[in-house]
Amino acid sequence: MxxxxxxxxxxxVFFIVLAWDFIVPRLQIRQHLxxxxxxxxxxxxxxxxxxDEELSR
Known part of the structure; x- marks a missing residue:
């Protein structure tokens, strides 16, 4: 066995989480910019x- x-x-799972931690902050920074x-x-x-400073009716 x-x-x-x-x-x-x-x-x-480790590499998926590692990729997630790498990609998501960059996407958030791009959105904020x-x-x-x-x-x-x-x-x-x-x-x-x-x-126009003067008001009119």
Whole structure:
């Protein structure tokens, strides 16, 4: 009786978790950077819009 299947599955789970820990933070960083760029672009568009100080009816 060998434990090859058990050891192979343990290594497979280890590498899946290792890959998950490598990939997910990069995806989160990419998402946060995209949100910051969009927020900066939105702020720039808002600042560039002409502001009419006088109110009218």
């Amino acid at each position: 060998t434990y090859f299947k058990y050891v192979a599955m343990a290594y497979a 995209r949100e910051v760029r969009n927020r900066a672009a939105r702020a720039k568009r808002t600042a560039a819009a002409p502001v």
